[in-house]
Amino acid sequence: MDLLYSGRIFLSLLTGYLLGSFLPAYFLSLGFRGTDIRTVGDGNPGVVNAARSMGLAYGIVTALYDVTKPLIALYAAYSLFRLPLPLAYLAGFCAILGHKYPFYLGFKGGRGIAATVGLFLFLFAMLLVTGVPPMESVAFFAFAGLYALIFLLATHGSGDLFAVTILPMTGLWLALHVEDLLSLAVVWVLLGMISYEAAKNLGRDGIALYPEKSTSWRVLARPLALVFIPIDLFVGRWLVYLLLGLVLGLFFVLDLLRLLLPVMEERLQMEIATDLKIFKKKEEGRISSITTFLFGILLCFLLFDRYVAYAAVGFVALGDMFGKIVGINFGRLVLFRRSSKTLEGTLGFLAAALGVGFFLWVSGALPLHVLVVGALSAAVVEALPGQVDDNFSVSVVSGVLMALALRFL
Numbered sequence: 001m002d003l004l005y006s007g008r009i010f011l012s013l014l015t016g017y018l019l020g021s022f023l024p025a026y027f028l029s030l031g032f033r034g035t036d037i038r039t040v041g042d043g044n045p046g047v048v049n050a051a052r053s054m055g056l057a058y059g060i061v062t063a064l065y066d067v068t069k070p071l072i073a074l075y076a077a078y079s080l081f082r083l084p085l086p087l088a089y090l091a092g093f094c095a096i097l098g099h100k101y102p103f104y105l106g107f108k109g110g111r112g113i114a115a116t117v118g119l120f121l122f123l124f125a126m127l128l129v130t131g132v133p134p135m136e137s138v139a140f141f142a143f144a145g146l147y148a149l150i151f152l153l154a155t156h157g158s159g160d161l162f163a164v165t166i167l168p169m170t171g172l173w174l175a176l177h178v179e180d181l182l183s184l185a186v187v188w189v190l191l192g193m194i195s196y197e198a199a200k201n202l203g204r205d206g207i208a209l210y211p212e213k214s215t216s217w218r219v220l221a222r223p224l225a226l227v228f229i230p231i232d233l234f235v236g237r238w239l240v241y242l243l244l245g246l247v248l249g250l251f252f253v254l255d256l257l258r259l260l261l262p263v264m265e266e267r268l269q270m271e272i273a274t275d276l277k278i279f280k281k282k283e284e285g286r287i288s289s290i291t292t293f294l295f296g297i298l299l300c301f302l303l304f305d306r307y308v309a310y311a312a313v314g315f316v317a318l319g320d321m322f323g324k325i326v327g328i329n330f331g332r333l334v335l336f337r338r339s340s341k342t343l344e345g346t347l348g349f350l351a352a353a354l355g356v357g358f359f360l361w362v363s364g365a366l367p368l369h370v371l372v373v374g375a376l377s378a379a380v381v382e383a384l385p386g387q388v389d390d391n392f393s394v395s396v397v398s399g400v401l402m403a404l405a406l407r408f409l
Helices: 003-021 024-033 047-054 056-080 085-100 113-131 134-154 159-177 181-204 217-234 237-260 262-268 289-303 306-330 343-362 368-383 390-408
Strands: none
Touching: 003 056, 003 085, 024 047, 024 056, 047 056, 056 085, 056 113, 085 113, 085 181, 113 159, 113 181, 134 159, 134 343, 159 181, 159 306, 159 343, 217 237, 217 289, 217 306, 237 262, 237 289, 289 306, 289 390, 306 343, 306 368, 306 390, 343 368, 368 390
């Protein structure tokens, strides 16, 4: 690498950083209002705070520059400095870093969401045009629109929670269609950055995973059941049975010990670390939902066609997590007397189930009508009150109905 080429790289990255470090919200507030925008509103020198504290016109001006500055940096690196695409992408990232860490503000700037979104939208549009068949794009946007409608109704318009859920789906969908691995990797990084900022907002707002804090880890652990799908695909069903049998056997033995020996119940209800325990308080004197959940998954692999089993496992693993988080934080309309299930939680479950169905459909695993039957039936079973644990019934009932639909419809 010669000195001239190294100099072009350095100048392109520096240009990106300097473009990013110019914060219009800060200078507009200082110049027209005589105030430091970091001392008003939420303290962020970005688009939303500019619009709220100074007015819509200031917010629009801020947005126009913040969204486009990584694109300007990318263009400058690629066209003016004549650098290859990987280095041009790096210049775009430098613009985002400049926004977050401007030198003249002690390296304490904004969150960089608008700049990150701007670069993502540009690359997303580019990948759609160059790498995705038009009808596949139409299908994705139709799904995304339906998902947004259901999920935003369920969460009463929580944009942060919506972003945290739809962005990983977007990245996964692109991975199924795009062959440009470099651009895809950059998009994934951008999606991760946006999701991280949205998750920080949720943490700041006090989003809860479960009323009993010490067992809230179990909500996030549910999607780990999805690991059995690649094991089944790439290793074999025997390993699925072995691992499921071992884990299910362990928790079944622990449940028996709790039920038969009061001293074991008392000990297993204790925290094993600060705010961390295995069994829920409401599981005293009864089989735990961990056991019923794992038993339902085992039955799915034993009884159903491969892809029907995958769908049923996906419905209960992701749907249950979505339903709980949405219901706990946004649930208002209780569906049945003597039940804690809410309409919002059920809609959250349905949104997740439809997401599982969409990806199985676009991958060619199952017909769309079969997956719709499965998603709807899973959401209904989860919402209904009854003596049978829905951690077991959701996967089994939805699997049975999908198997019937696959055969007769």
